[in-house]
Amino acid sequence: MHRSSWSGVSGQGWRGAPFPRSFGCSRSFKTVFVELRVVFLKIGEIDTLKEQYSADTFIQAKWREPALDGKTTEELKRIDLDRFWNPLLFIENVLSETKEATWLTASTNSRAEAFVLERRRVRGVFMENLELNDFPLDVQDLTVTITSERPDTEIDIIPDENEMSGINVQTFVDQQEWRLHEHIEVSKKVMTQEYSSSNRCHPALSVTCRAARRPGYFYWNVFLVMFFISALSFATFAVSPELPQNRLQLSFTLLLTSITFKFVINQSLPKISYLTYMDKYVLLSLVILCMVCVWHAVVTVFVHHGINFLMTLERDVFIAFSVIYIGFHVVFIFWLYFDACKRRRLMKHKDKEYLDFLAKKKEWLEKTKDLNPQSRRQSTQLLHAVHVL
Incomplete structure (x- = not known):
């Protein structure tokens, strides 16, 4: 199922300032507005450890070309569009491309104004800085950032207002581990090229979809297992306080088991400098185990106070530890x-809001389709071409 984008980003289009006619690869004019559209055709595996994801994307850029104004459709087909000005767009956060196809077309609107459309089909691996503070309840941004080799004084990249960006949620590969959200967000950026000797800024547009991790695996295989290990530490109170060596042996065994288990957990996460929620739970469980071990070592001090006093003290300490343990989990x-879970609720x-926006847009299109049937046919033909590819 194909989804369009909804974004609060707005920008001035090409409308407003006429561009002088000029052939060739360079021309003198005011800032050219390039309208950009990105469609996530297929999202592949999201690799948390390597902080990257694979995707199949369709990218469309559209800009005014005044030199072609007044040309007929047949004349536009015979013209070599490579001879004209090009925004020199490229994907900034792509790591590797397995396939890329690019083609140029030209079209005119009802006012005989010519536009050049550059369409790309890119399959590759994209870099993404994953935020793992909320792991395993995290929601990750999957972004495609497109920028230009031209400076921001010459070009401005804006989202396409007529054919908006979108995502196909039905073709998501990693559905067992992630849930893909349906909305798309677009944001404008300004970037600098480190290898360039000049300090010129370059415009960029980031198109972002989002995926929420399914935490069920970690609930059953990490949190529950760690809960059982730490809860078993209370079973050591069943051993007589007059045998502290046996108590300590059992407690240290549970503690070392927990530490080993934590090392195994860390293999599934990148080496980050902050604690995730899963790290916090495991560490707090280790604190409970350490407190039990310390008590079993300290209890030897009270052995000479008599068995009645010792059993009363043991009961009070056991109740105190139990209250602390239950309170910690609550x-x-x-x-x-x-x-x-706050960000997950925000994404929902x-x-x-996005689905409400789509419903209103569909209603508006139904009302206006009789007024402008030609543009509707072109949009349908483009959508069909994307799916055929």
């Missing part, structure tokens, strides 16, 4: 819901 669950709200 607080942690509320912490997950109100903090870690944006999906709802």
